[in-house]
Amino acid sequence: MNRGLLLVISGPSGAGKGTVCEAYKTNCGNHVWNSVSMTTRAPRAGEVEGESYYFVTREEFQRKIENDEFLEFAEVYGNFYGTPRAEVEKKLAAGSDVILEIDIQGALNVQENTTEGIFIFILPPSMNELKKRIIGRGSETPESLLTRFKSAYNEINYVSKYNYAITNHTVDQAYSDLMCIVRAERCRVTRVTNEILTLKEEEL
Amino acid sequence: MNRGLLLVISGPSGAGKGTVCEAYKTNCGNHVWNSVSMTTRAPRAGEVEGESYYFVTREEFQRKIENDEFLEFAEVYGNFYGTPRAEVEKKLAAGSDVILEIDIQGALNVQENTTEGIFIFILPPSMNELKKRIIGRGSETPESLLTRFKSAYNEINYVSKYNYAITNHTVDQAYSDLMCIVRAERCRVTRVTNEILTLKEEEL
Numbered sequence: 520m521n522r523g524l525l526l527v528i529s530g531p532s533g534a535g536k537g538t539v540c541e542a543y544k545t546n547c548g549n550h551v552w553n554s555v556s557m558t559t560r561a562p563r564a565g566e567v568e569g570e571s572y573y574f575v576t577r578e579e580f581q582r583k584i585e586n587d588e589f590l591e592f593a594e595v596y597g598n599f600y601g602t603p604r605a606e607v608e609k610k611l612a613a614g615s616d617v618i619l620e621i622d623i624q625g626a627l628n629v630q631e632n633t634t635e636g637i638f639i640f641i642l643p644p645s646m647n648e649l650k651k652r653i654i655g656r657g658s659e660t661p662e663s664l665l666t667r668f669k670s671a672y673n674e675i676n677y678v679s680k681y682n683y684a685i686t687n688h689t690v691d692q693a694y695s696d697l698m699c700i701v702r703a704e705r706c707r708v709t710r711v712t713n714e715i716l717t718l719k720e721e722e723l
Numbered sequence: 724m725n726r727g728l729l730l731v732i733s734g735p736s737g738a739g740k741g742t743v744c745e746a747y748k749t750n751c752g753n754h755v756w757n758s759v760s761m762t763t764r765a766p767r768a769g770e771v772e773g774e775s776y777y778f779v780t781r782e783e784f785q786r787k788i789e790n791d792e793f794l795e796f797a798e799v800y801g802n803f804y805g806t807p808r809a810e811v812e813k814k815l816a817a818g819s820d821v822i823l824e825i826d827i828q829g830a831l832n833v834q835e836n837t838t839e840g841i842f843i844f845i846l847p848p849s850m851n852e853l854k855k856r857i858i859g860r861g862s863e864t865p866e867s868l869l870t871r872f873k874s875a876y877n878e879i880n881y882v883s884k885y886n887y888a889i890t891n892h893t894v895d896q897a898y899s900d901l902m903c904i905v906r907a908e909r910c911r912v913t914r915v916t917n918e919i920l921t922l923k924e925e926e927l
Contacts, residue, residue: 642918646925678919683910686918696910703907706887706900714846714890715882721850 521713523550523611524704525633527619529626530641531671533653535687539641540620542694547701551616554607557583560598573603591621591628602629611635616701623677630680637704638681639697644688646671725917727754727815728908729837731823733830734845735875737857739891743845744824746898751905755820758811761787764802777807795825795832806833815839820905827881834884841908842885843901848892850875 530536544551557573559580568574575583580599583589592601602619610617619629629636643649646668653659653667678684683700687693704710734740748755761777763784772778779787784803787793796805806823814821823833833840847853850872857863857871882888887904891897908914 640912642915642922646922672923675919675922678912681912683907684912684915684919685910686915696906699903699906700910702900702903703887706889706904708844708882708885708888711846711888711890715879715888718846718850718879719876 520614521705521710523614523616524701525607525611525617525619525629525636526551526701527621527626527629527636527638528641529621529623529639529674529677529681530687531643531649531674532667533649533656533671534641534643535652535690535693536620536641538690539685539687539693539697540618542690543697544618546694547616547698550614551618552610554602554617554619556600556621557589557603558598558600560600590619590632591625593624593628604632623674623680627677627680637683637700639683639685639700640678640681641693642675642678642684642686643671644686724818725909725914727818727820728905729811729815729821729823729833729840730755730905731825731830731833731840731842732845733825733827733843733878733881733885734891735847735853735878736871737853737860737875738845738847739856739894739897740824740845742894743889743891743897743901744822746894747901748822750898751820751902754818755822756814758806758821758823760804760825761793761807762802762804764804794823794836795829797828797832808836827878827884831881831884841887841904843887843889843904844882844885845897846879846882846888846890847875848890 528536528540540553544553555569555573557575557580559575559577562568562571562574566572577599580601584592588604589601590604590607592599602621602625607617621629626638630638643652649671650668653664659667685693685696732740732744744757748757759773759777761779761784763779763781766772766775766778770776781803784805787807788796792808793805794808794811796803806825806829811821823829825833830842834842847856853875854872857868863871889897889900
């Protein structure tokens with residue numbers, strides 16, 4: 520059994536990383552697992568424990584920080600959010616790929632806390648298209664739209680910290696790119712050592 | 724225009740690298756170019772200048788060695804064989820991918836002579852399957868068969884010098900793996916700098 524791949528996926532909001540990951544999971548459901556974050560914030564209506572988040576107390580979260588139980592964590596507006604390390608490790612060891620759909624700061628923390636991880640950045644085809652997509656959601660005021668754009672511009676500077684960049688022209692193309700990255704990474708020489716050893720051990 | 728990819732493909736004879744490259748070229752004909760080697764050996768019946776090889780004199784070859792005109796070269800049984808650098812460079816600069824289907828020694832020389840190159844090793848699914856495929860060709864004596872096997876065993880040790888290993892279970896699967904590697908490599912952050920710069924320069 521080969522170890523699964525840790526796929527760390529980020530991108531500015533509106534670039535479509537959620538949709539791309541969703542399409543990927545729909546097509547590769549058995550082999551991929553979406554990491555569930557842990558948070559200290561209160562559950563919102565409709566959120567399900569263990570699916571949306573793991574909801575814990577501030578004390579519990581801080582104890583876990585002290586025990587180094589997070590692959591990454593951050594405090595945002597007074598609430599903690601983090602990726603529990605143990606579950607990710609268990610899935611990877613069982614050969615399942617794990618998707619971490621997290622923000623850039625989280626991704627950079629993962630880079631510091633583990634030697635594995637394939638870092639993928641989802642880009643919009645153009646900033647104008649990004650604008651259209653965010654406006655299309657209809658949930659932004661002109662001010663919050665401007666804030667989002669500035670933030671998207673700044674975020675794109677971090678693409679150089681990632682291994683791959685997928686431009687999301689269409690969901691189908693972006694999803695296929697992601698599938699190819701996974702397939703190519705499985706062919707990396709460092710990951711096919713089992714197969715090579717088997718070949719070398721074979722009697723003729 | 725993004726620069727093309729330099730695909731260096733090796734593998735023991737019988738692993739099927741020729742067939743895999745052929746399938747790839749058939750499907751991606753416009754974007755990929757098969758490098759033509761230069762040699763000092765005499766043309767054989769049916770060989771075409773500029774397709775099978777470029778045939779040159781020993782003096783011409785040696786002059787080119789002195790001028791550093793080869794990406795790699797070797798002397799085998801008294802004849803020189805080499806990959807002319809200029810043509811490869813021209814194709815890459817024009818955005819075409821270039822396939823170098825060469826032996827391991829050649830591939831290692833390319834690694835020394837350039838900073839680019841995606842090194843792909845084609846593996847047989849099993850040594851028994853490799854045996855069957857070589858016997859199937861019907862061109863081997865028992866002695867030459869044994870020599871080929873020993874050589875295949877030794878060659879597999881060099882897989883660690885490559886970036887990717889494709890196990891050739893079927894031509895379709897191996898060809899798809901190769902296609903995915905190319906597609907994934909095109910998504911490498913170091914190769915999408917043009918797209919990122921365009922995004923950053925866009926007026927809103």
